[in-house]
Amino acid sequence: MRVHTERVRSASLGHRASRAGVWLAAGLGVWLSPSAALAQESGALERARAAIGRPEGLIRAEGRATAYGVEGSYTMAFDGEGRFVARTESVLSTSSGFDGQTAWEVDWNGLPRVLELEDLDSGLLGAWAWSGYWAWAEGVVGVTEPADRADTLELSMSGGKLAATVELDPESGLPARLVTHRSMGDEIIELGGYRVVEGVALAHEVTVTSPSGEKTVVRIESAAAGGDGEFGLPAARAGDTAFDPAVPAALEVKRVPTGHLLVKPLVNGRDLGWFIFDTGAGASVLSTPAAEALGVERVGRVTASGVGGAVQTGFYRVGSLSLGRVTVHDQALVGLDLSFLEPYFGVEVAGLIGYDLLARCVAEVDAQRSEIAVYDPAAYELPEGGAWQELLLAGRQSVVRAAFEGREGLFRLDTGAAQSTITFHAPSVERLGLLEGRETSASMSAGVGGAVAARAGVLESFVFAGQPFKGLPVQFATERKGAFADAYTDGNIGGQVLGPFRAVFDYPHRRAAFLARE
Secondary structure (H helix, E strand, C coil), rough: CCECHHHHHHHHHCCCCCCCCCCCCCCCCCCCCCCHHHHCCHHHHHHHHHHCCCCCCCEEEEEEECCEEEEEEEEEEEEECCEEEEECCCCEEEEEEECCCCCECCCCCCCCEEEHHHHHHHHHHHHHHHHHHHCCCCCCCCCEEECCCCCCCEEEEEHCCCCEEEECCCCCEEEEEEEEEEEEEEEEEEEEEEEEEEEECCCCCCEEEEECCEEEEEEEEEEEECCCCCCCCCCCCCEEHHHECCCCCCEEECCCCCEEEEEEECCCCECCCEEEEECEEECCCEEHHHHHHHHEEEEEEEEEECEEEEEEEEEEEEEEEEEEEEEEEEEEEEEEECHHHHHHHHCCEEECHHHHHCCCEEEEEEECEEEEEEECCCCCCCEEEEEEEEEEEEEEEEEEEEECECCCCCCEEEECCCCCCCECCCCHHHHHHHCCCCCCCEEEEECCCEEEEEEEEEECCCCCEEEEEEEEEEEEEECCHHHHHHHCEEEEEEHHCCCEEEEEHHHHCCCCEEECCC
């Protein structure tokens, strides 16, 4: 069950609007630098460079932002080399940055992470489009000038996996609108109220509209030379996670008819019932009926994205979330009505344990034996014979490398897709011609947000964690929709492939191990 969010993308200007997009815009009250008028006859990129300018030192902007449906203060500092840091302070505070080597974000629960894959590209492009560095980032941002559109630029990153269209104002040459073509749909960024700050044309009014229609608005009140220059990844919020070694590491686990593994956390010290344990979930979830029983009110707005697309919801802020020996304090859980799962699970589902908690512990998961245990990452030792491998995080979901039919690829791990083997994403199906010469039949893949059309077929070979699989029945998504539109990863590995292993997820150290049973 894939649940991740578009949220931060709209929350931190310069971040990627969750990972946000690119910030550009049309101008009301535009102040032009003198060089802009001199570049009218130049190509579109040179006109944009002349109009925007490039700072020689740090520039700091301050103002207000309405993100996730709540208002707060906003600051951003950036320089002419692409480095930046942006912060929104509210009841759902977020921040993001780039120190010249590493791009990062801190989410609404104070949890920092390094950005990778699409998160990395969209995070950089989002910040650079607002600071203007996108026009100077040669070798990282590809720029083409369509011959039939004089005031348009096409941007691309990672060989075209992320694409965006910039529309320049024909009079000023400043970016007037940018549409980023993301895996979850198009994101529209508009900037206005340009003013010249230290020789740079800086938009003072920004509106970001997500694929689901959610809006984030930033208004800059002041901007000047200067800034703290603290661009590096911040430390985790102190004191928000505690481990009690006296509590057994092993959890009470219930396996339901669909194959999903359910656990019983405590929310504000109360047992609300069963929660799905889901490494494919980018956020932990509290079901609406459980929230009502707990007496917590929804705050803000957020877009939860899944297999079939996106749905708009909000957060429930709780004092504590405990699972076994780990307790995390002051958490904002995504609110979703999960009552639709009861007929399939045969039990009421009160929520979902996802990235927010997994990122703070080490989790051992044996899906076949219906066993889960959680540990303190500072004290955990891998069982003898095990070996760590790199774990990437994309959209706050775990990603590993695997091989299929002679190719290497990246795959998301999803314990919430308990009955699935592998679902290949539509971009990879198209790019690699995975349906050509293969006998398939019509199929569907369903999850949060709806269903996606697919073809069912057989994969000749698949190698994961050293384990070969032959003649594996899989699905090939044929619709670029929702989570299966991701061009950065090739597919989704479900519980049927993870079954032969005891999986160890160490999110804090960005690593995983898969212990084969004898």
